Amino acid sequence: MNTTALRQKILDLAIHGKLVKQDPTDENAAVLLEKIRAEKEKKIASGELKRDKNDSYIFIGDDNRHYEKFADGRVKDIEDELPFAVPEGWAWCRLGDVCSIIMGQSPESSFISNNSDGMEFHQGKIHFTEKYIQKANNYTFSITKIAPKNAILLCVRAPVGVVNITEREICIGRGLCSIYPKYQIQSEFWFYWLQWQKDTFEQKATGTTFQAISIELIKNILIPLPPLSEQHRIVIAIEAMFTQIALLETNKADLQTAVKQAKSKILDLAIHGKLVPQDPADEPASVMLERLRAEKEA
16 A cells, blocks of 8 residues: 555545535634734734735636736736635635745854754754654754744745744754744645645755745745645544554554564474474485485596
């Protein structure tokens, strides 16, 4: 069984809204996007945030087509850019609309050491696991860019598209990007969504010496967004299925080890004459060897 392909199929079903049932009583994802935009406008009004000249949002027109409205007033029909249809209650958005994105920046190498009094520093995926990043032995006092607790870490340099979650604040170098969900969207949801996007990141990466992806590419990835309640149901379903797959993999590995050990034991018994009982009526092997020597001499 190809468990890697099975995991990808589960993510594919989730992204297309086919992993869990939709609940018509769930609040529409478009309402969630409005709340996120309203929160952003408050921060802009208070001076906490600056308006990006490239800001935009996606909406459905009276003709039931998807449009994108930009900060300068332009409106663009993007219906043909959408890769597939989504269920009722879902909404399309750009990743930058729903997540804060911070590209890493490396401090000077002389400011990186194993002195744990500084902030933990990560440059790439060397300490990545299946889901949560392990602790590094590198620290820095020259703190450049910080990935907050529960941020998704995305590899932006080869190999691009690999993701993990950090359970603590860390300083990140230019091999990583921090993606932190806005509003009440849980990190696990974006973790699985971004896992599914890995092929897209790989296909759109550029560079001759090494492949890399830019912040503009990351911000502008189109995301099909489910209602908040459905997001939680999707994460629960994915994790339950992935747990079962992990058990299958463990059992398969245990079985392979047992088979290998059994083969080794059988050969060992055979070599030591303990695999089958001896028959005293059998011609001794010394007689066979004598006959072979005689044939050779002849």
